Amino acid sequence: MMNMTEKMLEQIRDLFEKKNIKLFIGFEKGFEKFSRIPAFAENYDEAKSMIIDEFETPLLAKYLIRELGEVGAGAVEKSERVGILTRGCDYLSIRRLVVDNIILRENLVIIGIPCNGLIDPKKANKLLGEEAQEITVDEKIVLAKGEIKSREINKEEILLDRCKKCIMSKVEESDILLEENMDDMEVSKDYSAVEEIEKLTTEERYEFWRRQFDRCIRCFACRDACTACNCRKCIFDITEPEMLEKTVATSEQFMFHFIRAFHVAGRCTACGECEKVCPVDIPLGLLNGKFKKDIELLFDVDEAGIPAEIEPLGEFKLDDPVEW
């Protein structure tokens, strides 16, 4: 992997030297072991700490809203563009922003990297039975070393949940590709968790979600992390009309989560960021998954959430089967 990091740094230096970007967004090591955090570089020196490896990373696309400004302003000078490190899933999120007219694609320089799944250090710790001090990844085998134990683990076992459901492992429209795209990962649609909930009776289901939503502290982290949540002013921040009352009541908790889920329905790219950032572990992926499953079924689409000019829930058809 060091190889890839070096390749990236070379490209970044090139971009800055030729004045092709004003800013590059990538990853660097975080404070905790194996954590990776967003890094912003305005010149090559600042970018030197950036790395590419196979540990879980946060989604970078959302920072583009802040860095790129209004689409109404049109395309910027070459030297004012923003570079970004992109995996397939990040690419879907960037596409979401482009399709939603939030950013202009030509204001971006995408460095694409192939990906065949990121690993979750927490899962490795669990399998190892203690906190791993060192994790080395070699193709499909991962070697985790703790203070006492050491163990070889199959990479499949410690993949991130969202990587198992990955719908886009390639970066389709990258400006610079660091390494040739690999073959598509084998992914089977897995709605078993959604189906489990569907099996419950209405009362049980209500009780399940009430338990989940009642934990919500309305920190809005799920919204802030989501690239589909790209409104200029979120409806929950508007005071007139007040869509959400300040009271902490079950009805308001439901209201918030339902509206959030409806606003991203058909547009959610299933990146899983909302669920990841939730401090109280509300299974938002389950709710989004139910929408995704239903849209695929009812609107006859293969893969709901792949950003397109016309979305399944965003089109008027004269031959709509339902009269209105």
Added chain:
Amino acid sequence: MKKIGVFVCWCGLNISSTVDVEKASEELKNYPGVFYADDYKYLCSDPGQELIKKTIVDNKLEGIVVAACSPNMHESTFRAAAEAAGLNPYRVEITNIREQASWVHSNKEDATAKAIQLIKSTVEKVKKSEDLFPQQIPLTKKVLVIGGGISGMTVALEVAEAGYPVILVEKEPQIGGNMAKLSETFPTLDCASCILTPKTAEVGRHSNITLMTNSEVIESTGYFGNFTVKVKRKPTFVDWKKCIGCMLCQEKCPKKTNSDFEHGMGKRKAISVAFPQAIPYRPIISEKECIYFKTGKCKICVKVCPVDCIEFEQEEKIIEENIGAIVVASGYDLLPKEELGEYGQGKYADVIDGMQFERIASASGPTEGVIKRPSDGKIPKSIVFIQCAGSRDNQKGRPYCSKICCMYTAKHAMLYKHQVHDGEATIFYMDIRAGGKGYEEFVQRAIEDDHVLYLRGRVARVYEEDGRLVVLGVDTLSGEQVRIEADLVVLATAVIPSIGAKALGQTLKVGTDTYGFFNEAHPKLKPVESMTKGVFLAGCAQAPRDIPETVSQATGAAAKVITMFSKNHLVSDPQVAKVNEKICVGCLLCKPICPYKAIEPEIVEVRVGCRAEKRQVATINKGLCQGCGACSVACRSGAMNLSGFSNEQILEELKSLCL
């Protein structure tokens, strides 16, 4: 807090028998914001409206709620009354306590409680109401009529007579439509072309009518009063301006082919005019059949033409026109026989449909009015007519009644019996629907005077046996199976929308029903208006109907157009969508959702702090917007709002109902 007045209507006993209107008005008096509340026997009556006006003026009310019937009935009445009293009409809201409370409940206590709750929620809505003002929209006083059949011609003539220019577009090379193919018409048995040709001739010569035959509408943009349409004029390969209509070319043309106008019953030449009274009386070359187009040789027409008007190199032209209103009169076709398996799927030459019978019974038809069967030209001694062939048949997907078949089948049987006195005419029917002036008498005449045999029942099968057609059916009145050997079978096939109607609907953005008939705006009160403002409907494009009804409806559509054109500008409903540019993020998710294509992006300059920023936002074309609210539902941030039904108003209503 606004000063709001509440008026509760008794509607005689309609409301007051199930809703305690006095209790309702008493309770509303104490509701926050309500300054005045009263009940009255008939608020829509003159004294009722006077009461409303006087109360508004005396109490300086800032909004009123009228609890009465559906807003579809009297909203405009009460809004006009409020306007007369100096209150903006859009500060008047109706609570429907008749259709939605008194008429649907029997328990007075519950109905009263529901009515009170509904009125309270409307009061909350009125608290958030704003003054709205209609906008003036310019108007092009020119109408486009699509379809040159009897309905389209009627519309064109009426509007043209009123002094407005008309463009009549017809896809066939001549006008007259299906009526030009008919033999005689029920219930008077006068010949169809005798009553039609005066009309076609008048359309042809009227100075206000621009005739575009052999043409199709391919695009329509804009909005009511201001449409821009593109008409495709297909090539005729003959310069119609030079042509003098001598028809030497038709006479000498060596290529014969099946005529569409004759529905396969007769032949025509590759260069031809459909029938002798055709308007315009000009020939057209059929590119598919013409020998020159196939082989590059022949050109006999060029040689014989005395005015040198054949133009093989003619190409299609697209013409753009600005118009104010559109009338759709695209007419009908018949269900193809091929879809009717039990009646031979069109494989027997002597099983024909109603229109084919019209052609062989027509004096100007291929047999010159002598009823001969197509297979060998013999005069049939026994004809079986089968009604409801495809109509009223759920399995064929046509559960509706085609409306004209009962009458024309009786006419067919009668025409046959008048020619072949010893012939046998048998009609299989489900019911006889002869509602209309002189219709029932006509059918009785067929039965009593002309001895047509009516058998109530359906035909199971039509097949060939030893060279004769056999009709196997059941007479449900006697309960017996019937087997008839017939020389000719005539199917009254279902009336279907003309082929291409659905595509036309999509071009014009006018909805069609499951079968492809155009949807009217209201089945009873707005039968000639479509859901799209400025587009009107006439004739069989909307539903199957006969000639008298078609003419009445077409005249109605013409009246609508003339009324629209009688004003110098149009007034738009202010209850349309508006964009809050401060919030709009310009994602344009609303754009593909808008059924009326009223939303476009726009770059605006917004001041953010001390600098100006260019932003993309959505904008509404207020002429195109019909206020359906689809965009405001789709808008995540609530930047899109429907005036008169704003998010704020609806939320307040809901809060009042649910909390």
